[in-house]
Amino acid sequence: MKKNLLVYLICLLCIAMTSSCKSNDDTKTVPETVKFMVISDIHYFDPSLFTLPANAYFQGYLTADRKLIIESSAILKNVLATVMTEKPDFLLITGDLTKDGEKIDHQALAALFKDLSDNGIKVLVIPGNHDVNNPSAYSYTGTTQTAISNVTATDFASIYTNCGYGNAVERDPSSLSYVSEPVNGIWVMGIDACHYTPSETAGSISTTTLSWVKSIITKSKAKNKVLLSMMHHGMVEHFTGQSTMFSEYVIADWKNVSSALADSGMNVVFTGHFHAQDIAKGTGTKGFIYDVETGSTVTASCPYRIATLNTVNKTLKITSGKIDGVTYSTIPTGTNFQTYARDYLTTGMKTISYYMLTSAPYNIPASAVTGYKLDDIFTNAFVAHYAGDETASASDNTDIQTVSKLIPTLGGAIQSVWTDPAPKDNNITINLKTGEVTNN
Numbered sequence: 001m002k003k004n005l006l007v008y009l010i011c012l013l014c015i016a017m018t019s020s021c022k023s024n025d026d027t028k029t030v031p032e033t034v035k036f037m038v039i040s041d042i043h044y045f046d047p048s049l050f051t052l053p054a055n056a057y058f059q060g061y062l063t064a065d066r067k068l069i070i071e072s073s074a075i076l077k078n079v080l081a082t083v084m085t086e087k088p089d090f091l092l093i094t095g096d097l098t099k100d101g102e103k104i105d106h107q108a109l110a111a112l113f114k115d116l117s118d119n120g121i122k123v124l125v126i127p128g129n130h131d132v133n134n135p136s137a138y139s140y141t142g143t144t145q146t147a148i149s150n151v152t153a154t155d156f157a158s159i160y161t162n163c164g165y166g167n168a169v170e171r172d173p174s175s176l177s178y179v180s181e182p183v184n185g186i187w188v189m190g191i192d193a194c195h196y197t198p199s200e201t202a203g204s205i206s207t208t209t210l211s212w213v214k215s216i217i218t219k220s221k222a223k224n225k226v227l228l229s230m231m232h233h234g235m236v237e238h239f240t241g242q243s244t245m246f247s248e249y250v251i252a253d254w255k256n257v258s259s260a261l262a263d264s265g266m267n268v269v270f271t272g273h274f275h276a277q278d279i280a281k282g283t284g285t286k287g288f289i290y291d292v293e294t295g296s297t298v299t300a301s302c303p304y305r306i307a308t309l310n311t312v313n314k315t316l317k318i319t320s321g322k323i324d325g326v327t328y329s330t331i332p333t334g335t336n337f338q339t340y341a342r343d344y345l346t347t348g349m350k351t352i353s354y355y356m357l358t359s360a361p362y363n364i365p366a367s368a369v370t371g372y373k374l375d376d377i378f379t380n381a382f383v384a385h386y387a388g389d390e391t392a393s394a395s396d397n398t399d400i401q402t403v404s405k406l407i408p409t410l411g412g413a414i415q416s417v418w419t420d421p422a423p424k425d426n427n428i429t430i431n432l433k434t435g436e437v438t439n440n
């Protein structure tokens with residue numbers, strides 16, 4: 001009998017201890033403030049995959065582009081050093097991790113991110129349109145262009161097992177969407193809106209993934225978690241007409257999807273894709289959603305964001321910085337990196353603008369493009385939009401009127417790119433309870 005009583009008491013003790021541990025797990029302290037950083041569109045291209053000077057194939061790629069691909073590895077290492085100094089709780093990377101989905105690049109990135117996680121900074125990634133099943137994965141060494149291995153969606157989740165997928169709280173069976181809890185009480189939902197079969201620039205949240213996203217919003221509320229979301233493609237337009245002019249940069253059916261998610265209680269989503277620093281507010285019938293787009297590290301102004309979430313007041317303070325001090329063999333000694341990046345973008349955008357304006361559907365004669373400096377006017381507008389908090393000067397407004405007189409629709413487009421709806425783009429604080437914003 002005594003022995004039975006002893007066994008009974010031990011059992012009671014065990015049950016008490018077990019329930020006590022569970023209780024501790026459920027009520028682990030949620031920190032009052034959580035610091036995290038965001039970078040986007042890092043487009044890493046490993047230096048082992050090309051030789052300099054760029055061969056004809058690589059030069060052809062670079063000329064038709066606006067990204068600092070050659071310097072991408074040096075830029076990334078520079079900003080990761082800043083992350084290490086800032087010591088956030090976690091780092092979000094909102095897609096387009098690689099130049100074109102090269103397996104070697106993904107593996108190199110996973111190793112670089114491990115350095116951060118080994119130092120207590122969790123890294124969470126989501127794929128962009130360049131990252132999975134990309135047929136343009138090439139190396140450019142010597143005089144050749146060589147097709148190299150890319151990655152499948154399964155490979156992606158496996159390579160980034162330490163960057164969200166391996167310790168996910170939830171996974172969407174039909175996409176690379178997941179939920180991670182990098183800090184107790186904070187859920188980060190990575191939404192995969194990319195199209196892989198075939199790989200293309202446009203994005204959409206499929207019906208099944210949208211149901212999954214809504215279920216996560218509901219679960220986060222039931223479990224009293226603060227929900228932050230991230231996605232590569234834009235959730236809402238960042239200037240009027242973006243979804244018409246650049247339809248591949250905002251998710252399909254963005255008005256209905258953003259409205260539904262705002263009403264479901266998703267209040268903030270970090271995005272990338274268009275390489276611009278821009279914050280835009282979407283609304284539903286009763287809710288709101290801030291799309292905090294972060295510019296690309298390889299496109300001037302080469303920004304990063306630092307955010308502080310106050311879990312008590314439910315405020316999200318966002319500040320922005322610019323990468324600087326990058327050195328590489330292509331950057332002339334004594335040239336400031338920000339100056340180099342801006343000049344590179346201006347040159348690249350002028351080429352792209354000239355091509356766009358002289359091609360269908362515009363088909364503007366080359367003499368008119370150069371005569372009226374239309375390529376310069378387009379370039380100025382986009383360089384300003386990429387940096388965020390853009391304001392057209394008197395001479396920019398004169399340029400807009402010049403274009404409007406020539407081709408009214410294009411004038412309207414330029415005007416729209418220059419028009420930056422509230423809120424500000426770089427430094428604001430969002431009240432996640434009311435949706436109100438104050439400038440920092």
Ligand SMILES: [Fe+2]
Nearest residue numbers: 041096273296
């Ligand atoms: Fe990108």
